[in-house]
Amino acid sequence: MKKTEEGTARQEPNRADWDRIAAGEQFQDLLAIKKIFIVPAFVFFLVYFVGLSVLVGYAPKLASTRVIGTINLAYLFALSEFVVGWVIAALYLLASARFDALTKDILATLDGRRGGK
């Protein structure tokens, strides 16, 4: 048997299908719940990340304040970017379990409708 390149399990939806799913309550919920996490998380990270450059660039004296031994605020701030990035990643993985569940529901509804036809 010849190998198939790519197979789609579901029948390809048409324009009306797409519009109906997009307008559906379940899908709107999914978007809303994603937005609640992603927008604040991304904006926070951007501000925190650009904040490092602002501190280092505009307040070099403050950034050079030694905190532990000769280790200064600038270096600790820079290291904290990694920690913040990892924490956001961990939280996103947790939150995404919810996204996946909602997505599954949407696809199940869709299949159910198809099956009922």
Add this chain to the structure above:
Amino acid sequence: MSISLAVFLAFVASTLGITYWAAKRSYGASAYFAAGRRITAWQNGFAVAGDFISAASFLGTVGLIALQGLDGFLYSVGGFAGFVTILLVIAEPLRNTGKYTMGDVLAYRLKARPVRALAALSTLTTATFYMIAQMVGAGALVTLLLADSGISYNIAVVGVGVLMMVYVIFGGMLATTWVQIIKAILLTACAVILTVLVLRRFHFGLLEFFAATSQVAYHHNEQRVVSDFLQPGLRYHPPHGPLDLISLSLIFAFGTAGLPHVLVKFYTVPDAKTARKSVVWAMILIGSFYVMTSILGLGATVLVGPDYIITHGGTNMAGPMLARALAGDVFFAVVSAVAFATILAVVAGLTISASTSFAHDFWTNVIHHGIERRPGESVLVARLSALAVGAVSILIALALGPASNVGILATFGMAVAASANFPVLVLSIFWRRFNTAGAVTALTVGLLATIGLIVAGPNFMGIDPPNATGTARHLIQARPWFPFENVGIFSVPLGFLASLLGTLFSKEPQAEAKFNELIVRANTGLGAERATAH
């Protein structure tokens, strides 16, 4: 035979073995361009790390930290930061809506031919900047390392180029991915060993280590100075320094998420969920690596010394020289060989992304309206263009010779990605009103503005003293028109502004009507490309 040559040859032998194995299981376009979409989350995480951590990081950034301390470390922070953007904004929608390239995502609801043509152009530009950085890194390594083994800069560049072509042409994405995974493991292991060796010199006392980095003596303009290398200002100082830094962070935050060779990796996994997990794997690896670069760079400052680094091989060689200072010639050889492997893995990734974009976006979709005239045509064209990309980059690298810091060269590519690729990608996924005119203006303006500002800036323009020769001389002997090294603070907003204006001054009901389809696909994975069956 020197030890470094032996280590390097061992790497080459095993990667060629992988290429042979990959070539045998490579049927069809999806296998060639996207490894059959069967790469697992951890594998892809390692491959992304291997793809992204380039000579620019291992050689360039460590060198920048060694000579400019904290200011250099900001390059490391930036390299990591871009992955937060990829995780939250790009990876999953990209996987769900595209097939092989960034152009696929754009072509979903915009007019395919103009956006694909420009996306291919922008991809090739980004890849070329990056490629030059890698090749120059390879050259610098050889000049320092293999000078007495009879291998010249030219032979090494041709060697790297030919190997990369072999991986890509015969092994496609699958071979490239495994080369990158192996390289990521080797590089991480090297960085861990080096970090431990540095800290051992200071009895594993971090305070003791940083006390040493707080008073480093070196010569600047023939004056002896003592600096605290954790203090900011060694690279970026007033009046333009602060804005230049913010500019740099914009380039990193958005540019990484627009790098074509990083984006293609998310097509190699079965679904968006795996893509997401693989970004997190990559963040763990890349983050840990970049944290270690601060110890490596500052370790080189203290244990090798800025004066010695500048006079013995220059900024790109701080890492390998640190290895020699810590553990002698054998380890130096191993580290240099791993740096070589790094370069190979990255150039392979660049080549496959550039040739995929040329074959899939430009050849098949722009010239032939999306129709493959005979089966396997796009793969054939991709293989031929990999050959061309390899040949051209060998020639450029031979013409350039060992030049300026490779960390900075790579940020040029990233600036194009941040100002052209990122705006169109994000707006096309998130803004209903966005249309073809917006994408075309954004890609054109982003690309031209970035290159124009870089050429008009202090990297290309400057008045040198008469005794500066060769690569130390600026290309254009005049005062720079544009004061910043990093153009992001202008070019990124320009890219977004251009897309906004282009969109608002035109109407494209069709693009708006297809937005529902795109957003459903992007968020649910409905109708997304599947992994090939076993």
